[in-house]
Amino acid sequence: MNILNIISQIEEVDAEAADKYSFYSRRNLLKFGQKALTAAAVPALFATTTNQAFAQAGPSQAAVDVLNFALTLEYLEDEYYRLALNTANLIPAADRIVFEQIGKHETAHVALLKGALGAAAVAKPTFKFGDSFSTYQKFLGLAQALEDTGVRAYKGQAGALINDKAILQAALQIHSVEARHAAQVRRMNGAKGWIGTAGNAPAAVYAGEEVTAQATVDLVALTKLSAAAVAEAFDEPLTKAQVLAIAGTYIA
Amino acid sequence: MPGGFEPVAVGRRLFLRYSGAFVAGSAFLVACKDEENPTTVMPAPTMVDLGTGDIGILNYAYALEQLEAAFYTQVMTTPYGGMSDAERTILTDIRDHEIIHREFFKAAIPAASRIADLTPNFSGVNFTDRSSVLNTAKTFEDLGVAAYNGAGNLIKDVNYLLLAGKIVSVEARHAAVIRDLLSPKSASFAGDDVVTPANGLDGALKPNQVLPAAQPFVTNPISGANLPTV
Numbered sequence: 428m429n430i431l432n433i434i435s436q437i438e439e440v441d442a443e444a445a446d447k448y449s450f451y452s453r454r455n456l457l458k459f460g461q462k463a464l465t466a467a468a469v470p471a472l473f474a475t476t477t478n479q480a481f482a483q484a485g486p487s488q489a490a491v492d493v494l495n496f497a498l499t500l501e502y503l504e505d506e507y508y509r510l511a512l513n514t515a516n517l518i519p520a521a522d523r524i525v526f527e528q529i530g531k532h533e534t535a536h537v538a539l540l541k542g543a544l545g546a547a548a549v550a551k552p553t554f555k556f557g558d559s560f561s562t563y564q565k566f567l568g569l570a571q572a573l574e575d576t577g578v579r580a581y582k583g584q585a586g587a588l589i590n591d592k593a594i595l596q597a598a599l600q601i602h603s604v605e606a607r608h609a610a611q612v613r614r615m616n617g618a619k620g621w622i623g624t625a626g627n628a629p630a631a632v633y634a635g636e637e638v639t640a641q642a643t644v645d646l647v648a649l650t651k652l653s654a655a656a657v658a659e660a661f662d663e664p665l666t667k668a669q670v671l672a673i674a675g676t677y678i679a
Numbered sequence: 680m681p682g683g684f685e686p687v688a689v690g691r692r693l694f695l696r697y698s699g700a701f702v703a704g705s706a707f708l709v710a711c712k713d714e715e716n717p718t719t720v721m722p723a724p725t726m727v728d729l730g731t732g733d734i735g736i737l738n739y740a741y742a743l744e745q746l747e748a749a750f751y752t753q754v755m756t757t758p759y760g761g762m763s764d765a766e767r768t769i770l771t772d773i774r775d776h777e778i779i780h781r782e783f784f785k786a787a788i789p790a791a792s793r794i795a796d797l798t799p800n801f802s803g804v805n806f807t808d809r810s811s812v813l814n815t816a817k818t819f820e821d822l823g824v825a826a827y828n829g830a831g832n833l834i835k836d837v838n839y840l841l842l843a844g845k846i847v848s849v850e851a852r853h854a855a856v857i858r859d860l861l862s863p864k865s866a867s868f869a870g871d872d873v874v875t876p877a878n879g880l881d882g883a884l885k886p887n888q889v890l891p892a893a894q895p896f897v898t899n900p901i902s903g904a905n906l907p908t909v
Contacts, residue, residue, distance in 0.1 A: 521864060522864065524864070524865060524866050525864060525865075525866065525868070527866070528866035528868075528869060528870075529869070531876065531879070532869065532874060532879035533879070534879075535876065535877065535878050535879030536878075536879045538878075539878045539879065539880075578848050581844075582841070582844040582845065582848065585831065585837075585840050585841060585844045586837035586840055586841060589832075589834075589835075589837055589840060592832035592909070593832070595831055595832045596828065596829065596831060596832045596883050597880060599827070599828045599831045599832075599844070599847065599883065600828050600880035600881045600882070600883050601879065601880065601881075602844065602847070602848060602851075603824050603827075603828055603847055603848060603850075603851035603881040604851070604869055604874050604879055604880065604881045605848075606847075606848035606849075606851035606852050606855070607851050607852070607854060607855035607868055607869040607874070607881070608855075608868075608869060609848075609852065610851070610852035610853075610855040610856050610868065611855050611856075611859060611868040611869070614856065614859065615864075619772070620769075620852045620853075620855065620856040621772065621776070621849060621852050621853075641783055641787075641842065641845070642783075642787055642838070642842060644783060644786045644787060646779055646782070646783060649782050649783075649786055650778060650779050650782050652775050652778065652779060653775075656772065656775040656776065656779060657779055659772065659775075659776055659849070660775070660776040660779040660780060660846075660849055661779075661845040661846065661849065662844075662845050662848040662849055662852075663845065664841065664844070664845075
């Protein structure tokens, strides 16, 4: 299958729809939070194009597994931001625009992955976020952990997609969006946008981020720059098992 | 165009996104015609061929990292007026990251296959002006993200793919931070101009789309004609 074809077809469908039907306007399609549109219109559009693409050539089982793994994480993130945005007095008014933008992307990622998987898509788990919405600082802390975990999770699966070229590219295109989110959330949480060697908590989320050698090249020795700068310059992957151990904390 | 680039079909969206770079390059070419210095004869710049296969893709990344490292080195050598402490810290960090990326590729690519040191051309950038610097940085970072995203599925070796993945997310972090400096606490860090709202996907461009956008910033003509396309 060619997920890029799907995507371009979606864009075409989207654009044509916007021209022809005000109901399907681009703006409305983006407001996935409005349940009627989410449930009905969007998956229908995705399903049409997805089935056409699947008919051409199916993804490998490895790719299906990766997409479902990714979908689980996107469900988690999507629900986290939706609940947070719906919690009164949690996110300061001036900061809402950032989390609305992030939430919009997570919703779009869920729709894209569900569309690509069709009937093979896993169901959304029931999530539990403990006291993460009790203060803005707690919300920011978990948002940062989820985003940085998301970046590491996609990175860790890239190799498994090497034979599914179109899916690999789409996964990379999600991966970098998660990294943009992570940088923004980290800075709002008082951290640098990049992951260095200090203050990396919780440990499970940041395990291994401190490495300073890449492909056997000791980059501190080579560049004479600090270990922190070298660690920041490369993001590290997590295995699926490591990610599921982190995510499992939030699955009821 | 120097270097025998084939004309590249550039989509409207892509063209609009990178038209700034093209305009800056054209302005430079025009300016060059008026600049004559009889005491210095510049040799015709040598064509840089990125090569083939995975090594070609590594050279492609090395070329982009050379460009970024040189840019931020200049930014911090001649900081624009009014650079805040926070901006100084961020731009120094990014400079160091890009130098580390450049030196990594230089060490990782076998010398016999590695491209030469490129000569950057930043004549279109006003390094005394915050807006010029940060908007150029935004162009470079977004272009870098799209370049790595588009190059991933041209790589055959999973180890190289992972290395590219380790770098691209850092470039995306840079892009988000630079965008936030230009437009603080807005949606710009992952704005609708760069992340397609309907599917939440960042840009992805192939080398034949990236190189024409990068070429105005490099004196040496760069050829990606032998890079893999699938």
